[in-house]
Amino acid sequence: MNNEMTSSEKMVTTNNIISDLKSILxxxxxxANILPVFTAFWLAIYITGSSFTEHLGLFLLTMIGSTLIVAGALLFNNWYEVDLDKEMLRTKSRPTVTGNFSLQAVFRTAVALTVLGLILMLFTTIEAAVYAFLGWFVYVVLYTVWSKRRYTLNTVIGSLSGAFTPLIGWAAIEPAxxxxxxxxxxxxFIWQIPHTFAIAIKRHDEYKAAGVPMLPVVHGIAFTKRQILVYIACLFPLPFFLSMFGSIFIVIATLLNVGFLYLAIRGFYTNNELKxxxxxxxxxxxxxxxxxLVMIIASLLV
Known part of the structure; x- marks a missing residue:
C-alpha cells in the first residue's frame, strides 16, 4: 500500500490550509484594518515633512505590530464565537467549526500574536501602542465578549474598535x-456602521437563528435602512476638514458620499432587500x- 501523497493530493492539502487560514484570519x-494604519502613517510623514526612507524601520515595526494585534483579535473572535459560527451558513466552514484547527491552538496563537504585536508596537511610540491595545480591547472584550450577544449597540461598539487604526499609524510618527x-x-467609525448593517440585513435569517441581536433582527429592516441613511449623511462634512489635500480630494470624497447616499435612498424603493x-x-x-487611495495620491500632488 502506497502511503505517500501524490502531488495533486499535496496541492489539495496546501490549498485547504491556505483557505482555512484566510477564513480564520x-x-x-x-x-481593511491595516489600510488605515498605512494611510495615516504615510499622511503623517507628508504633514510633518519627514522622509519615508528615514522612517522605514519604524514603518515596518508599525505595520507588522499592528497586523499581528489585529490578527490576534480576529483569532480571539473566532475562538470565542465558535458556537455562533456553527449556526450561520457563512461561518460553518471555518476551521474552528470543522475541527481543522483546535480551539486550544487558536487561543494560544491569538495570545502569542497579540503579545508579540504589542511588544513590537512599544518599539514605535507609547501612544501608538496604547491605541493598538485600545482597538484590541474594544473588539475582543467590549464587542466580542460583552455586547455582541446582548445589545443591538454591538455594531457601534465594534465600529469604535476599527476606528483606532488611523490613530495607530499617525501616532507612530507624532502625537495624534x-x-x-x-x-x-x-x-x-461612521463608515463601519452602515457597512455592518448591510451585512446584518444580508444575513438577517442567520443572525436570527443564532440569536444575535443585530439591529434588523430586533428592530426590523425598515428601521435599519433609516439608520444607514442617517450615518451615511454624517459622512458628508468630513472631507471639508481635510482641505489641506486640495479641492480635487474634496470633490472626489463628496462624490463618493453622494453615491453612498444615493444607494441608501434606493433602499426605500426596492423590492429586493438582499440585493x-x-x-x-x-x-x-x-x-x-x-x-x-485618493488621500495618498493627493498628498503626493499637493
Whole structure:
C-alpha cells in the first residue's frame, strides 16, 4: 500500500490550509484594518515633512505590530464565537467549526500574536501602542465578549474598535492630536456602521437563528435602512476638514458620499432587500479603498 501523497493530493492539502487560514484570519477584514494604519502613517510623514526612507524601520515595526494585534483579535473572535459560527451558513466552514484547527491552538496563537504585536508596537511610540491595545480591547472584550450577544449597540461598539487604526499609524510618527487622524477616526467609525448593517440585513435569517441581536433582527429592516441613511449623511462634512489635500480630494470624497447616499435612498424603493444590501456592502468597500487611495495620491500632488 502506497502511503505517500501524490502531488495533486499535496496541492489539495496546501490549498485547504491556505483557505482555512484566510477564513480564520478574516483576510478581508484584516486588510481593511491595516489600510488605515498605512494611510495615516504615510499622511503623517507628508504633514510633518519627514522622509519615508528615514522612517522605514519604524514603518515596518508599525505595520507588522499592528497586523499581528489585529490578527490576534480576529483569532480571539473566532475562538470565542465558535458556537455562533456553527449556526450561520457563512461561518460553518471555518476551521474552528470543522475541527481543522483546535480551539486550544487558536487561543494560544491569538495570545502569542497579540503579545508579540504589542511588544513590537512599544518599539514605535507609547501612544501608538496604547491605541493598538485600545482597538484590541474594544473588539475582543467590549464587542466580542460583552455586547455582541446582548445589545443591538454591538455594531457601534465594534465600529469604535476599527476606528483606532488611523490613530495607530499617525501616532507612530507624532502625537495624534491633529485634525487629519481625528477626522479619519470619525470617518472609519461612521463608515463601519452602515457597512455592518448591510451585512446584518444580508444575513438577517442567520443572525436570527443564532440569536444575535443585530439591529434588523430586533428592530426590523425598515428601521435599519433609516439608520444607514442617517450615518451615511454624517459622512458628508468630513472631507471639508481635510482641505489641506486640495479641492480635487474634496470633490472626489463628496462624490463618493453622494453615491453612498444615493444607494441608501434606493433602499426605500426596492423590492429586493438582499440585493440592495449586497450593493451597499460592495460600495462601502469600494468607498473605503477609494477614500484612502485618493488621500495618498493627493498628498503626493499637493
Amino acid at each position: 478574516k483576510l478581508k477584514v484584516l486588510i 492630536f491633529h485634525i487629519v487622524p481625528i477626522v479619519l477616526f470619525m470617518m472609519l 440592495w444590501a449586497q450593493q451597499i456592502f460592495i460600495y462601502s468597500l469600494v468607498y473605503l479603498i477609494a477614500f484612502f
